[in-house]
Amino acid sequence: MLKGQNISYKRGENSLFSNLSFSVKEGEALAVKGANGSGKTTFLRLLIGLSHPFVGTLSWKGNPLTAKNLSFYQRSLLYVGHKLWLHPEALIKDQVRLWHDFYGISLAKIEQALEMWGLSNRLTQKISHLSQGQTKRLSLSRCHWLERTLWILDEPQAGLDQTGKTILSLALAQQLEKGGSVILATHENVSASKEIFL
């Protein structure tokens, strides 16, 4: 599905990583591991086409990604990074409406996902009053209602409690079962089909 060959990235004079090759097929998960500052986030942003320039080739379903077909590829991605894209002044129900308007997904579907993540009883709570784990859950609930072929998640387990991690594992398993793919940066042990070390 997504294949990278000899990918190298430099920030200024420092080389973050060089000659990385990987491939993720349908139903596969790729775990990106490495120490703090090794370039995991940069690597993921590079995969979604938000970091340039880099050396090497990325191809999606056999076709090299170019400026022309990049936006088409990006439309099949779900990216949850360190910025969780939650409005701090909003109540959870306001955020749900913002998502509904932005993605055109039904309110019922989003609320159903919130129920899975244990947030349905907090709809009238302000996002700035939520704990770090709860905001992470809220942001990760996108996995349940935004149907995308490839998920790219940046340290999704960070800040989650055991229940949150279980819900996330179930969501990941469901995605792989459907024939989707997952690339996630993580420090934890996950049962990914493939691993890459930076």
Next chain:
Amino acid sequence: MFQHLKRFFYDVPNKLEDIWIAPLSAGGVIARNFAPKPFRHRVSSSTMSGYRHNLLRREIRNLYLYQGTLLATLSFFALALFCMALGLGPEEKILRQSAPAILWVLAILTTLFSVPPLLKQEAHEGLLDEILLHPLLPAFHILSKIEAICLLLGLPLILLGVLMSLLFAMPLEDVMMVSSTLLVGFPGLSALGILGGILTLHARGGGLLIALLILPFTLPLLLFSLSVMEMTRLGLDSFAPFCLLISTSLFLVILSIGIGSWALRCSGEG
């Protein structure tokens, strides 16, 4: 009439989907290979039409959540006008003559220094990544933001200007004229505010940069609107400068959308 309008707004922009897909389809293989069966990431015409309408609603909702900032901005505008009126003294002729310029300059400053921080806040929350990964082009997002700012900041600002013009002893005719120039020029102003925000997203001391980069672009708006006022005051036909004001405002909207889309993609990098 309504049916025609409805068809225009619903059908014409749907053609945009063909524009997106066309270059890929022309290549033949790519478009087919990119469409996975069990997922629905291809944007159908109806979904896209829905996206466009929803996007404006999203921007209005989002901007409304910043109501505190908007109120502070409007308060600044009113207070500055009040101070100006006090500072100019009781001479009615001076007040009347200087009012349009003061209203316009303050509208420019208020917009250019209040809109970019809102955008920065959103970028800090991660909006830019989402815009770049959204099925609609960034241009649609910028357009929706311009529309939302016109509705939630522009209209109240103009109404406030009308009210505050009482302090400047302006005749009703002048008040109507200056309000109409503001109404016509505000889309251009808000577009420049958005553009300033995008261009200075990652810059420290963005306020000064905005002044250097964007303020010169507001000069045509200011000059044409003041020409309208001056020609009206002299009893001449102000149609020509009014048309120039409209076209300048539209040009600035288009320019901001074009440059802003490109700059958004660049600012997402790195």
